[in-house]
Amino acid sequence: MKALHFGAGNIGRGFVGVLLNEAGYELVFADVAAPLIDALNAQETYTVHEVGAQPRDIEITGFSGVNSAEDTDGLLEQIKTADVITTAVGPTVLKIIAPTLAEGLKARAEVGGSKVAVMACENAINATDGLAESIRETYPEVDGIAVFANTAVDRIVPNQAPGQGLDVTVENYYEWAVESTPFGDDVPEIPGVTWVEDLAPYITRKLFTVNTGHAATAYFGYQAGISKISDALENSEVHAKVEAVLGETKALLVEKFGFEPEVQQAYVDKILTRFANPHLPDTVDRVGRAPLRKLSRNERFIGPAAELAERGMDASALVSAVAAILGFDVAEDAEAQELQSKLAAAKDDRAATDALVTELTGIDPAHPLFGSLNEVFGAR
Numbered sequence: 001m002k003a004l005h006f007g008a009g010n011i012g013r014g015f016v017g018v019l020l021n022e023a024g025y026e027l028v029f030a031d032v033a034a035p036l037i038d039a040l041n042a043q044e045t046y047t048v049h050e051v052g053a054q055p056r057d058i059e060i061t062g063f064s065g066v067n068s069a070e071d072t073d074g075l076l077e078q079i080k081t082a083d084v085i086t087t088a089v090g091p092t093v094l095k096i097i098a099p100t101l102a103e104g105l106k107a108r109a110e111v112g113g114s115k116v117a118v119m120a121c122e123n124a125i126n127a128t129d130g131l132a133e134s135i136r137e138t139y140p141e142v143d144g145i146a147v148f149a150n151t152a153v154d155r156i157v158p159n160q161a162p163g164q165g166l167d168v169t170v171e172n173y174y175e176w177a178v179e180s181t182p183f184g185d186d187v188p189e190i191p192g193v194t195w196v197e198d199l200a201p202y203i204t205r206k207l208f209t210v211n212t213g214h215a216a217t218a219y220f221g222y223q224a225g226i227s228k229i230s231d232a233l234e235n236s237e238v239h240a241k242v243e244a245v246l247g248e249t250k251a252l253l254v255e256k257f258g259f260e261p262e263v264q265q266a267y268v269d270k271i272l273t274r275f276a277n278p279h280l281p282d283t284v285d286r287v288g289r290a291p292l293r294k295l296s297r298n299e300r301f302i303g304p305a306a307e308l309a310e311r312g313m314d315a316s317a318l319v320s321a322v323a324a325i326l327g328f329d330v331a332e333d334a335e336a337q338e339l340q341s342k343l344a345a346a347k348d349d350r351a352a353t354d355a356l357v358t359e360l361t362g363i364d365p366a367h368p369l370f371g372s373l374n375e376v377f378g379a380r
């Protein structure tokens with residue numbers, strides 16, 4: 001059995017690859033980073049270091065790499081012969097890999113290949129559906145050769161220290177929930193996956209609790225001049241602001257999906273403990289990365305804030321987190337720099353500020369959230 005995984009980065013090597021490897025799949029990583037692919041092809045093994053209360057090391061063997069920027073023929077061959085295809089490249093990269101996947105899956109169908117499971121493991125609601133849509137643009141018959149299933153992946157994998165090679169430091173905790181319905185009776189055997197009929201409550205709760213809380217910690221931490229995530233949570237003011245944000249998303253999740261308040265509170269408490277893990281070298285720069293994506297309409301802040309506002313419920317802590325995002329000015333982050341340029345261009349111009357709120361958040365002036373967003377954008 002062979003798994004083709006796009007994105008040999010933190011979550012690829014440190015999580016999805018681990019579970020697929022433990023399930024007995026030979027791993028082929030496709031990535032555009034040449035040094036990473038060279039290392040994957042040169043080394044026989046790498047180590048995943050789980051850190052936390054019960055540390056352990058996992059040796060990964062049976063992997064190789066294909067350079068998806070240079071070796072198109074090699075990649076198409078892998079798409080034709082893989083038993084499972086997964087991705088962890090970032091939600092905005094799915095559109096970029098879709099045409100090659102379309103070409104490879106078409107070739108697979110033409111040689112009479114079997115249906116292959118395709119699962120995008122990204123922090124976004126219905127990421128696999130989005131990937132399938134993009135593939136259908138050039139190969140409308142793709143559903144005859146691929147089964148697409150949405151997933152929710154949860155494991156904190158920080159950026160790795162230089163000099164660590166392929167080894168990855170991760171937290172002990174993980175959850176990989178995948179919708180089972182697209183597979184009918186033919187669900188792939190991947191121990192460690194939680195198969196669920198309806199993914200919506202899982203992915204929404206994950207994104208609006210883990211990722212909302214994590215990003216809020218990053219932006220409030222950055223605002224307070226703190227660089228490590230676990231240090232940010234030790235700051236009582238940051239901690240209180242993050243708790244307030246998670247109180248609001250809790251209210252929404254309880255109302256929308258009927259989670260028991262105590263169960264959701266236990267989930268919140270557990271993730272705060274995960275963020276506070278001092279052994280994880282995670283930074284506000286990584287967790288706050290790509291602020292334009294994180295500010296967008298269906299993402300971790302505007303998504304829940306809009307739904308709360310539509311229900312007449314309080315979203316003021318989420319709006320404070322949005323204000324903190326607007327101050328995120330990390331020089332190495334292209335989206336942070338683009339955000340700062342856009343804010344500077346709209347400064348002190350009422351109409352331009354109104355337009356920027358809608359451009360970045362997808363919230364138009366008629367929406368009940370618009371007024372408070374407009375206020376924090378106007379204050380920049």
Ligand SMILES: NC(=O)c1ccc[n+]([C@@H]2O[C@H](COP(=O)([O-])OP(=O)(O)OC[C@H]3O[C@@H](n4cnc5c(N)ncnc54)[C@H](O)[C@@H]3O)[C@@H](O)[C@H]2O)c1
Pocket residue numbers: 006007008009010011012030031032033036068088089090091093096097121122123153154155156157158
């Ligand atoms: N790191 C985490 O804690 C974590 C946890 C859950 C989910 N995720 C999600 O997993 C995804 C990946 O995150 P990550 O932290 O592993 O990022 P990362 O930057 O470590 O890895 C992404 C990899 O994708 C590669 N890539 C970029 N463009 C590509 C392309 N066109 N084709 C093939 N490969 C390409 C990059 O070179 C990189 O190696 C994101 O959607 C993220 O939200 C991350």
Ligand SMILES: O=P(O)(O)OC[C@@H](O)[C@@H](O)[C@H](O)[C@H](O)CO
Pocket residue numbers: 123153154155156157210211214215286287288289290
């Ligand atoms: O990957 P992003 O940029 O969407 O979000 C940054 C972190 O919050 C994220 O990677 C978490 O570590 C992860 O989602 C935990 O499961």
